[in-house]
Amino acid sequence: MEQREMKELLQQVAEGNATVDEALLKMKMAPFEEIDIASLDHHRGIRQGASEVIYGAGKTPAQIDKIAHTLWNSGQKTILITRMSQEAAETFEKDIPFTYYEEAKVGLVGEMTAPKQKGYILVATGGTSDIPVAEEAALTAEILGNRVERIYDVGVAGIHRLLAHAEKIMNARVIIAIAGMEGALASVIGGLADCPVIAVPTSVGYGTAFGGVTALLSMLNSCASGVSVVNIDNGFGAGYLANLINNMEADK
Template identity: 55%
Template sequence: MIDDILEQLQNGTLTVAETKEKLASYENLGFAKIDHHRKNRQGFPEIVFGEGKTADHILAIVQSLRARNDSVLVTRISREKAVFVQKECPDFEYNEIARTLAWVKEKPKRDGPYIAIVCAGTSDLSVAEEAAVTAETLGIPVRRIYDVGVAGLHRLLDNIDEIRSATVSVCVAGMEGALPSVLGGLVRNPIIAVPTSVGYGANFNGLSALLSMLNSCASGVSVVNIDNGFGAAYNAALIYKLVHKEEINNEDIIS
């Protein structure tokens, strides 16, 4: 990428000022510094955390990101703020369950490998959907397997072949957080467990599920923070890209 920019400077298609702007590692908006080189370093562009930011600030940030990337994702954003952004960016999609606002230049069309988002109960859907939207915005195909908690193991077993065929699974559960351990004994792909804050008093807002997952006796289970669907999906996407690096590179060449 840098070589291309320098070549354009050399042949006169870019001015010195334009070259400096393209080579800048971040854009200073005054209230925020947008990391435009994040994708070059890590493989994915910067993601916006919506909580605590004003609607005006979110709008300015997403407009800056969209100008240089093929996808933009805002997590934990209220409907009110999302509607404000959509007035200027009507092609952004708001998922009220996930509380995400997302835009992709081209949605993934790949058949074949996918990430499985496995969710214990419908009370955990907000976290599961945050994970699903995150992966999809990062260009990763997703299969949703919802409401398959341990209270009815037959539901999980009915879907086990689809989960086993996934490259990696994100497993979301609240209450006692048992689902990742059960799933870990049934599949050979990596499992990223997400405890949710769903549960009665002794659940301690997800602490019980977190400790259960951290103490899992099943191998191959990693754990992220409580309600962190985004973090789980991001790590799953990194695993997916490493496993399917050659296929993804070939698709980029073809496109």
């Protein structure tokens, strides 16, 4: 939707010729922008509450650069880039604010959104090897405007490490439980928490872990109520879902 069209629409609301809900619907249905390599959805934030995210894997550094700059120049002031390679980060044109988080392979154009809710999202990992996926989840949630707490390397092989954080677990609004191997962490946390638990299986583990399939099936078969599961290594999906839950109207 161009500025002229939006101004006309707002004028209709001011004059009583359109309701606020009618105007909002038209904004949600506004067209996207086509560039030679992508079709950019500038109004996703209006429809879904979070603006378009760039998935970096499979894109060249030049493509990432062009998409990010187009979004920025169109008014999107917080742009998340996931699965961004070191090469793409190094060659990114720094004429706009840019930060790269190497461990998570996350790029940020602009600044993180200030937390919108008093509640926090807790990100927990079974082991240190799960931290890259955890950081993708945590940074996604933080960039989208959430307070995030982290407890890493608290897997069931030494369950007393997890229980030492019982207060944090019980006070969280959403928990993201990230683990490879047999993926038991999500079930244990699900048995302690009174909030939604988002389980993320990782591809960490020996041969019969099957690249995360064993953890995935274990989490899908969790006997703990309130546990949902995203795909293997999908930290972004978990962080995004946790953001939606944390920003629902009801406060914890």
